[in-house]
Amino acid sequence: MITSKDAPLEVDVFWSMRSPYCYISLDRILDMREKYDLKMNFRPVYPIAIRDTAFFTGISKYMGYRVPYQGIDTLRSAQFSNVPYAYPDPDPVIQEPDFGPVKPFKDQVLIQKLTRTAVAAAQTDKGWEYLNQVSRMMWNGMVRGWDQGTHLRDAIERAGIDADALIDEVMNKNPKKYDDLIEANQALQKKNLAGHTGVPLFTFNDEPFFGQDRIDQLVWRLKQFGLTERGE
Amino acid sequence: MQWDDHLKVNVRFIRPILMRDPEMFFKSTDYRYLYDPMDMGRQAQFLELPWRGYMVPDLCKTVGNAGTPAPKDEQGLFYRVYSISALIQSEHPDKAMGWARRMFRNMYGGVNNWQDLIPEVLGELGLAAEATEKKAKENEAHYFSILEQNEADNHTSGHGGVPNGIFRGEPFWGHDRIDTLVWRLKQNGLTKRWPQLD
Numbered sequence: 057m058i059t060s061k062d063a064p065l066e067v068d069v070f071w072s073m074r075s076p077y078c079y080i081s082l083d084r085i086l087d088m089r090e091k092y093d094l095k096m097n098f099r100p101v102y103p104i105a106i107r108d109t110a111f112f113t114g115i116s117k118y119m120g121y122r123v124p125y126q127g128i129d130t131l132r133s134a135q136f137s138n139v140p141y142a143y144p145d146p147d148p149v150i151q152e153p154d155f156g157p158v159k160p161f162k163d164q165v166l167i168q169k170l171t172r173t174a175v176a177a178a179q180t181d182k183g184w185e186y187l188n189q190v191s192r193m194m195w196n197g198m199v200r201g202w203d204q205g206t207h208l209r210d211a212i213e214r215a216g217i218d219a220d221a222l223i224d225e226v227m228n229k230n231p232k233k234y235d236d237l238i239e240a241n242q243a244l245q246k247k248n249l250a251g252h253t254g255v256p257l258f259t260f261n262d263e264p265f266f267g268q269d270r271i272d273q274l275v276w277r278l279k280q281f282g283l284t285e286r287g288e
Numbered sequence: 289m290q291w292d293d294h295l296k297v298n299v300r301f302i303r304p305i306l307m308r309d310p311e312m313f314f315k316s317t318d319y320r321y322l323y324d325p326m327d328m329g330r331q332a333q334f335l336e337l338p339w340r341g342y343m344v345p346d347l348c349k350t351v352g353n354a355g356t357p358a359p360k361d362e363q364g365l366f367y368r369v370y371s372i373s374a375l376i377q378s379e380h381p382d383k384a385m386g387w388a389r390r391m392f393r394n395m396y397g398g399v400n401n402w403q404d405l406i407p408e409v410l411g412e413l414g415l416a417a418e419a420t421e422k423k424a425k426e427n428e429a430h431y432f433s434i435l436e437q438n439e440a441d442n443h444t445s446g447h448g449g450v451p452n453g454i455f456r457g458e459p460f461w462g463h464d465r466i467d468t469l470v471w472r473l474k475q476n477g478l479t480k481r482w483p484q485l486d
Contacts, residue, residue: 118312125459126446136468175442250323264323273334 065278066095070245070257071187073170074103074148076130078256080139081268082187088271089184093276093286098183099241100174101255105149105158106167107242112155117132123155133268155243165227166203172226172234175241176216185215292479300438301373302450306348306357307366308439314354314394330462332396334411340398347395365403371424372406374431376415377438 069085071078089096113120134141150159161168170190177186189211194202202208212219226234236239245253248264258265258274260281265274275283284288304315325342332339348366349358357363369391377384390409394402407417424431442448445459453460453469456476460469470478 114315118315119448121443121447125461128446128458129461129465132468132472136471250326251319252323253317253319264326266323266327267464269462270327273330275329276334 064093064095065260065283066097067274067278067279068097068099068259070099070101070241070255070259072083072101072103072173072255073174073191073194074144074167075255076103076141076143076195077128077133077268078135079191080130080134080141081256081271082191083137083139084230084268084271086184086188090191091285092275092278093284098174098178098187100171100178100183100238101166101242101245102171102238104254105151105155106161106164106276109158113157116155135267136218140198142195144194145200146192146203158265163219167210168231168235169223171220171238172231173212173222175234175237176222176226177215179237180217182215182217186212186217188216195233202238203244291480295473295478297385298357298381299377299388300441301370301377301435302382302439302442303370303411303435304348305449306350306355310357314356327444338397338467340396343395343402344405367428368403368421368425369406370435371428371431372410372420374434375420375424375427376413378431378434380413380415383415 085096088094101107101225112123130143131141138206146166148170150164150166151157174186174190176184177183190208193199193207199207209219209223212222242253245257245259245263248257249262250264252264252266254266256266256268257272260274260277263277265271265277300309329339329341337464345365347369349362350356351358365467373387387409387435390412391402391406394405394409399405407421410417410420439448442450442452442454445452445454445457447461449461451461451463453466455469455472458472460466460472
């Protein structure tokens with residue numbers, strides 16, 4: 057894409073509403089947006105368990121330690137980053153215990169609702185505020201049963217969005233429109249230089265930076281391209 | 289090392305995943321083949337480490353575009369380096385880090401045919417090169433059993449990958465978890481050395 061040399065640097069952020077590592081990186085991303093003259097595009101995609109239902113059963117077969125280690129590492133990485141953390145209850149993806157078999161897409165109402173409302177919020181430039189409210193509510197350990205009562209609705213409202221209208225729009229009126237937007241994000245993600253499809257994935261000039269542990273390298277690269285602090 | 293003598297680092301050598309479990313190596317995600325080389329070169333630059341690209345020759349001989357391991361009788365270099373590594377780990381453990389550092393300096397620092405410098409590295413460590421090589425070769429099976437034990441212990445920690453730092457049974461996998469490992473060690477009383485006194 058050709059942009060003016062005065063245009064702010066631009067990063068695409070590919071994100072799953074079910075990823076612990078996405079949530080753990082949230083505060084650092086919000087800090088970056090505040091600190092730097094930088095455009096960060098929030099691009100929700102469906103979790104890997106939805107995109108590839110065989111992923112976790114496959115990986116558990118040939119890499120038995122992968123899922124248990126992730127449990128240790130997410131908890132510890134959250135503590136290390138001073139982020140309050142508990143895995144959401146209920147799990148946004150309906151799956152047998154220990155990342156076993158996954159229910160078909162049509163039965164995955166929770167992750168549909170989350171990912172579609174997220175992509176809709178991103179369309180109106182409220183994506184980061186949506187995450188700031190919704191992800192935090194789901195992951196910070198303060199709410200059990202985040203899908204019950206008005207927890208989700210209230211969080212969306214706090215982001216400055218009419219929650220009832222939005223949920224009705226994405227779940228009843230035009231679900232396909234939002235799934236198409238999500239699929240477009242998934243297709244765009246694959247276009248990075250390595251075709252990396254993990255999350256969180258940051259792409260800058262098509263160069264992929266995978267994981268919350270590559271944010272420091274992303275900033276280092278952006279600085280090589282003239283990243284400046286706001287108001288400099 | 290800037291840390292107090294209370295920190296003892298035991299270097300334990302593990303065979304590459306390609307050699308110990310080719311199936312796992314080839315089943316990992318497609319994009320790893322493209323992403324890993326990109327990421328490792330970038331990481332080295334980020335840390336301001338000299339990086340001259342992947343080592344030449346490769347420690348493990350592979351065949352074809354798929355890069356499957358060549359048969360055992362063509363893996364002389366792999367058996368040589370790993371027998372020596374296990375010998376040093378078990379018989380000269382205080383030299384194991386020095387061995388690893390010097391070998392990596394040559395392998396990744398741009399020395400083509402880095403294997404020619406193995407005798408020199410052994411000499412720098414104060415080991416008799418010829419005798420060490422001979423002993424490693426003659427007792428290859430014994431030294432490979434040490435490697436297998438290392439690998440079994442690595443798996444028991446909860447992660448089979450490398451580099452994997454293990455502290456009181458807790459695994460810290462990846463160079464990008466070294467900061468987390470140090471944070472954990474500090475919670476358990478790690479202190480810095482006294483400054484040098486005149």
